[in-house]
Amino acid sequence: MNVIARKSLYLAAGLCFAGLVASAGDGGGKKGKEKPAKVSDANTQLKLPSGFSAVTLVDSIGRARHIAVAPNGVVFIRLNRSKGATKGVYRLEDTNGDGKADKITGFGSFFGTGVAIGNGYLYASSDEEVYRFKLDKDYNVVNPDNPEKVVTGLLNRHEHEAKAITLDGKGNLYVNIGAYSNACQLKDRTKGSPGDMPCKILDSAGGIWLFKADKLNQTYGDGVRYATGLRNVVGLDWNKQTNSLFVMQHGRDQLHDLFPDMWDTKQSAELPAECMYELHQGSNCGWPYIFYDQNQHKKILAPEYGGDGKKTGGENAQDPVVAFPGHLAPNGLLFYTGNQFPEKYKNGAFIAFHGSWNRAPEPQAGYFIVFQPFKDGKPSGQWEVFADNFSGGPEKTASGRVMYRPCGLAQAPDGSIYVTDDSKGAIWKISYK
């Protein structure tokens, strides 16, 4: 037994990055490497462009997903379920202006991702429903124990289940209903299983659905499938300049695992692109039949549907407006309309990349916020990393055992932006000067 133990230690050491396996996002597990003892103060965590600084509103509120900010500066965040958590929505207020939330109230016994403010209500989604809470003039929640159900009965099959939402200010509510599948194979994520033709998942998921923001108890029959062929969207935002909906799709996984003869692990780590789309009613982005290859700049026929990595497809599917590297997991999208940041940021897009897992055995990547400049409603110029070091350093990024994972984005009335972390629950306010 001793020998076995020793052997296994050997193997483990050879294979593992760290002896102590920290659970995801726990940030612990420091090994005696050359890493300097990390300052655990989230305040000093982020690396930002010159002139920008970040302070935390809270440090560890739970699995904070999306965030919405009221015109008076009150912050609402949405939490995913975690061990011991009892409330799914938090209202955070900094009453004395020191940058820290000093008035914190939790409510809503349901967990989830989506949150938005509009029409005098706070909208908050679970993985099956969209609720709303009446707000008073100070953005207090009038009846925290009795939300109204705006949409009900949405599919939740525990894959891409987050129902991200946004409002257009014209009475419409947009809800992501992610595909409960990787590539619409008859058997999900199973090697050799063909793609379902046509993909029946698209009837009730794999797209953005449109509902009325002020009508209660709507379900599929009351909504409209606004856009289809989207595998899963978490980051989405209404662009007030173009007056249209923009979304970030999470591209498919496992090209190498499922088709090792067509893609090696390096290619599979970069492909397919994580795509930004501009949507209009009737948009089709092509999932599951195609994926976008950012190197070939082409829509490639999915291997489950006869593709070989080169054949193109999706003639009727629209192209992305921006294509980012694979598996970075875009969970937050925000078009910046403020005046505080330098001019180049105006009307551009911030994207929170939650970070990859499907790049192993290659190094993981992401865990940062990217800025994509826009001009006249179109992407203009190359994207750049805006906020980095959520992970705690390059080795942590590579291993995926990171400290923080950026998820939600929102703009404050003063033109700062907020970023949530759904690992520990830090919320940063990033300001210029």
Add this chain to the structure above:
Amino acid sequence: MKKRNLVFTVASSLLLATVLMSQTKKPAAPAKTAGATASGGASASITRGKQVYLEQCLACHQVDGAGVQGMNPPLVKTKFVLGDKNTLVKIVLNGMQGVEVEGEEYHGVMAPHSDLTDAQIADVLTYVRNSFGNKAKAVTAAEVKAIRAKNKPA
């Protein structure tokens, strides 16, 4: 037959990836052959199991076996990995989705890996049960064979 629904966690961790390409050669029992020291079967099995892990499991359960938050459960000192072999083998054979480990939920889909040979399953489970800080008894090909014979995929 314990029905631990959510419990099938760990196993799931074992293999998301694919099925081995084509090796169907059974090394008979996990003992035999190869270098290894006098440590006998288990040591050689761990060595072979590591290779299976790299090809079948790593993509989801990761290099360090700690999985992915909210998606792919960890294989580190969980009762699934260290506990009942019957449960563990069946997770590999049948796949799984949805499990709670240490109060955390994992929703990732694990495909069935019944196309692995008895020896491959024994090796990879023995490897996992003796890696990532785990220490538990080896799983033998004979045990996998017996469990497979009685296994009825859901």
